[in-house]
Amino acid sequence: MGKENNIDFTNAITLVHSLFKQKKSNIMNQIFLDGTCGKGNDTKFLSSLGYVYSFDIQINAIKVAKELKLTNVSYIMDCHSKIGNYINENIDGAIFNLGYLPGGDKKITTKKETTLLAIKCVLELLKVRGLLCVIIYPGHENGKEEEIVLLNYLKELNQKEFNIVIINFINRINNSPYPIIIERLKE
Numbered sequence: 506m507g508k509e510n511n512i513d514f515t516n517a518i519t520l521v522h523s524l525f526k527q528k529k530s531n532i533m534n535q536i537f538l539d540g541t542c543g544k545g546n547d548t549k550f551l552s553s554l555g556y557v558y559s560f561d562i563q564i565n566a567i568k569v570a571k572e573l574k575l576t577n578v579s580y581i582m583d584c585h586s587k588i589g590n591y592i593n594e595n596i597d598g599a600i601f602n603l604g605y606l607p608g609g610d611k612k613i614t615t616k617k618e619t620t621l622l623a624i625k626c627v628l629e630l631l632k633v634r635g636l637l638c639v640i641i642y643p644g645h646e647n648g649k650e651e652e653i654v655l656l657n658y659l660k661e662l663n664q665k666e667f668n669i670v671i672i673n674f675i676n677r678i679n680n681s682p683y684p685i686i687i688e689r690l691k692e
């Protein structure tokens with residue numbers, strides 16, 4: 506069996522993409538959100554499943570992503586905490602690959618306050634059986650702060666409403682990035 510039909514444990518990103526593939530539904534016109542467009546790799550992946558709203562605060566990131574020439578994507582240059590100003594429909598899934606643009610300015614990075622606001626907003630929009638995957642970078646100062654704030658918030662959510670799972674690469678060095686996976690169970 507090829508990787509297409511498997512969970513790919515190579516890293517946090519391949520793991521998340523393969524979970525979305527496994528969950529792929531036959532529902533037409535699925536709507537996704539990429540909370541951190543960056544160079545557009547996650548946006549490209551999500552656009553293979555449906556329509557994508559893709560946020561980033563950096564014009565440089567969006568410019569690079571646009572070079573991928575994806576047709577079913579709306580790029581939004583704004584903070585993901587403002588999602589509610591742009592999206593007024595329910596979504597089937599979202600990816601937040603936190604941190605800074607690889608090769609870019611490390612000071613322009615996701616931050617705990619706005620990340621938490623954005624995640625709360627996405628949870629409101631997520632359809633039943635929808636997936637939200639957040640990739641955490643605990644090896645960076647901001648990433649560590651986001652990890653603490655998000656886990657504190659998420660662990661209090663009602664287990665009847667959400668399945669919340671973390672997959673940690675516990676035998677890897679250097680605080681390997683890892684995903685938090687959230688599935689909505691009911692309205």
Ligand SMILES: C[S@@+](CC[C@H](N)C(=O)[O-])C[C@H]1O[C@@H](n2cnc3c(N)ncnc32)[C@H](O)[C@@H]1O
Nearest residue numbers: 541542543544545546547561562584585606615
């Ligand atoms: C690790 S990169 C994302 C990688 C990307 N998903 C990809 O596939 O290439 C993180 C991105 O988040 C963006 N970012 C940081 N703070 C943000 C915010 N408040 N709202 C939206 N994007 C933000 C950064 O500009 C950066 O491009």
